[in-house]
Amino acid sequence: GVVLYINEDIFEKAGKTPPATWDDLRQLAIQLTTKDDQGVVTQSGVALGRTENVDHWQEILGLMMLQNGVSMGNPTGKLAEDALTFFAIFSAVDGVWDVSLPPSTVAFSSGKLAMYFGPSWRAFEIKAQNPGLKFKTVSVPQLPKGNIKEQDVTYATYWAEGVWERSKNKEAAWEFLKFISSRESLEKMYQNAARLRLFGEPYPRVDMAELLTTDKVLGSLVAQAPFAQSWYLASRTFDGPTGINSQINKYFEDAVNAVNARTTAAKALETVAAGVQQVLSQYGLSAQ
Template sequence: MLSDQSNLPNFQSNPSQNLREGNTSSNQFFPQADLTNKPVPSQPFGGLPSGTGAQGSNPRASLSSLNINTRGGFRWKTILTGVALLALLGGAILFLASVFLKNKTKSNSKIVLTYWGLFEPEVVMQQVISEYEAAHPNIKINYIQENLKYYRERLQSAWAQGKGPDIARIHQSWLPMLGTYLSSVPSSVYDQASYGLTFYPSAKESLTFQGQILGIPLMYDGLSLFYNEDLFRSTGKVPPKTWDELRQIAQELTARDEQGKITTAGVALGVSSNVDHWSDILGLMMLQNGANLADPSDSLASDALSYFTLFSKVDRVWDATLPSSTFAFAKGNLAMYFGPSWRVFDIKELNPDLNFKIVPVPQLPGGRIAWSSFWAEAVFKNSSYQKEAWEFLKYLSSKEVLMKLYQAESSIRLFGEPYSRQDMADLLKAQPYVGAFIEQAPYAKNWYLSSNTQDNGINHQIIKYYEDAVNSVNNGADAASALKTTSQGVAQVLGQYGMLK
């Protein structure tokens, strides 16, 4: 509960506080020839009288004249029968041989698993794939790095047509859109218990669909608080652990010029237009305050929304005229910034010399809820090689292989994807850019307000309704009234994806 709102639920804001302004071959069967030994008809009644000397005029007049005996006819019958038997035997041999060759070819052919990835180039995956193929010579992994733009639509369209990859990377929030196309994790790979012990709670919670676990995460990410170390040091500040502390520090570190324009912003919060990851931040605030994101119609939700907009409306530590929060932070004009671990690469690219640190997100007193937003590997349920695909993902998610992947990723950038396994947390807790994310992973949650998934689906649609609410409040509307429309819109979207109970 905010320090200045002890008589109100959690995130209730109080504007009156003293604030600063601002592919099979078929077997071929050979048809049997008609080899029946048909008898030659005998001389018909009414033939020529014997001794007429007219034999030449009737070839059937006298068998003796043709010098054919019955023993010779029997010999021809025997020969023809033998030929028929040999033909049948030959046909059987050819059939058996074709079956043998077909099975041998099948056993010697490679199983090709097509794998759509997103963020890692082939050079990163090459070592672990080559090692797996060496240990499984009948398997070939065809890894393809896809572009995130329109990725969800391409993937879903391919699967809907019975095509597409055997394995694909999906966001943890995509099961309402893709769940019906996915194979469940076999118990031989991970059963429910071992899955829960291996990966973070948010993975099991968000990747379970109709009682079945449908994905294996190879990484973890979420939200953390970045702060400008130089600004904090020069003013004797320490990173905030609560929202009250964050609000106070933000006011004290905000600087303006003579016209009142912000030159150094305290924290990027309050608006949707230039606060990167604002939907994740608002979702976090609402979850921490106990709000129901599927039906944000009560005071718990409206209080959190009011508190979010307070930073721009009342405290004026940020406003819509400023550049994007990522850019402002990278340029040293923003004291505090919320983002996922991969934003470090953007910041370092913009300003390699910026001194900053990353800590867990602030909490309400007595609370402990963080925000996750990560990707996982899934298997197409119509794949001919589901078993092989899951076995490969079991291999990829092992500790040894994840360490190799992290090392390969770190060879081309500042650090690799944070580990998805709970038993690997200690390996990264001291890492300056990743440690805070790993620290929060055991108590992180997720919902359909995940930014930058580019799904043009459930996240995009729900975020739009919440965005309308933020804009309405900033334009003077009451938070509770604004969220009534949001609640109706969210229900419509959830119903579209069969998510309403």
């Protein structure tokens, strides 16, 4: 799942605390962005608003839309327009991020980015690029709640293990999957991996969540897990140009670029909605 990475040094120096809502994040991003005399961003508050250099923009935009109650199979109307406009606003209006900056993972690793959205595994890359960087993750921002019983909404994509239906060794394969997903096996694999890197593979079992709650990177991931939703808007699926994720990503990418070029969100989303419905129908899926 996507979490919010925090540069602890930048936050401590500015006397700030991580944002709880998107409005908090926007104000923080403006306050934590610095520019030189020519208006060039030298430190960005957050990497949002573009598709060219915001890693995992797909999950971030999907998160915003699902939190706002958007029907992803037919992303039209005010709720979808507001989510798309808000994503783009960080570049198009606030100027805290622009196309000239390096990829967001690189920017965060270099210490020039205060807040960065990414999955937990990016922590390995960040640590390798800058071993001295002080960072942690927190849960993603939420919209203000009208009802205290209203649940949070977070976003996750998944890697899943499976067995080929025509395998000659199906029974043995399923037994092996059951073995490696047992509590004992997962603990051993985690401990072995943690000897070589920051942490092991996050436990996929609900009954093991408490083992990771205090981890600086995985704690927020565990806290978010019960509220995670997902959809076909996902990065790094490597499913090729005709794959469902790649096709859907392209429609939303074009929409973000259109809004940054001053096309209205309503107009941009008309094309997205038509394209998404066409792609889903190719795969025999309903837009509902």
